[in-house]
Amino acid sequence: VQLQASGGGLVQAGGSLRLSCAVSGSRLDDYAIGWFRQAPGKEREGVSCIGISASRTVYADSVKGRFIVSRDNLKNTAYLQMNSLTPEDTAVYYCAADRQGVLRAPGYYSGGYWRESRNYEFWGQGTLVTVSS
Numbered sequence: 001v002q003l004q005a006s007g008g009g010l011v012q013a014g015g016s017l018r019l020s021c022a023v024s025g026s027r028l029d030d031y032a033i034g035w036f037r038q039a040p041g042k043e044r045e046g047v048s049c050i051g052i053s054a055s056r057t058v059y060a061d062s063v064k065g066r067f068i069v070s071r072d073n074l075k076n077t078a079y080l081q082m083n084s085l086t087p088e089d090t091a092v093y094y095c096a097a098d099r100q101g102v103l104r105a106p107g108y109y110s111g112g113y114w115r116e117s118r119n120y121e122f123w124g125q126g127t128l129v130t131v132s133s
Contacts, residue, residue, distance in 0.1 A: 001026045001122045005095045008127030011085055015131070019080040021095030021124055028071060032056075032101025033078040034120055035069060037091035037129075046115030047093070048080060052101045058109045062088075085131045092128050096120035 007019040021033060032051045038044040048059045048069040057069050068081040078095060098104070098120050108114060 001031075001097060001099075003095050003097060003122055003124035005093060005124035005127040008093060008129045010130045010132065013086055013131055013133050015085050016081070016083045017085065017129060019082065019093055019095070019127060019129075021078040021080075023076045023078070023097065027073070028076040028078065029073040030102070031097040031099055031122075032104060032114075033069075033071060034096045034098060034114055035080045036094045036096060036117065037089075038094070038126075039088075039091040042091075044094070044117060046117075049098075049109065049114040050078060051104065051109065056106075056109060058114055060115070082129070085129075087131045087133045090129060090131050092126040094126045095124045097122040 002024045004022045011017055034049040035047040036044050037047050047063055048067055050057050050069045050071050054071050066084045071078045
């Protein structure tokens with residue numbers, strides 16, 4: 001399974017970007033997809049996750065209300081729509097696939113376990129998002 005993240009770039013504060021995560025080598029609907037980011041000098045953090053069911057979405061508090069995660073299984077692609085961007089959103093963004101997604105209970109998402117990198121078996125290469133003030 002390979003993941004290809006794209007859509008990053010330079011944007012002014014208040015602007016928007018949409019990241020894409022294209023999955024190849026397998027069906028997207030076999031995986032839950034997580035989005036992570038790593039800012040310079042900081043640890044990687046979980047941003048959002050979408051379960052096998054597109055109705056199961058979770059967000060970090062820092063992006064809630066501004067970011068929207070989605071998936072298009074026909075296109076084998078997941079998305080992260082990022083609105084009202086701030087300089088604090090500047091980071092390399094990664095998508096990752098969890099092949100145990102179909103087995104995850106609701107508590108996995110509500111309890112924040114989706115944020116743990118170890119729960120994702122496959123990772124994309126990252127795309128840089130830079131937000132200028």
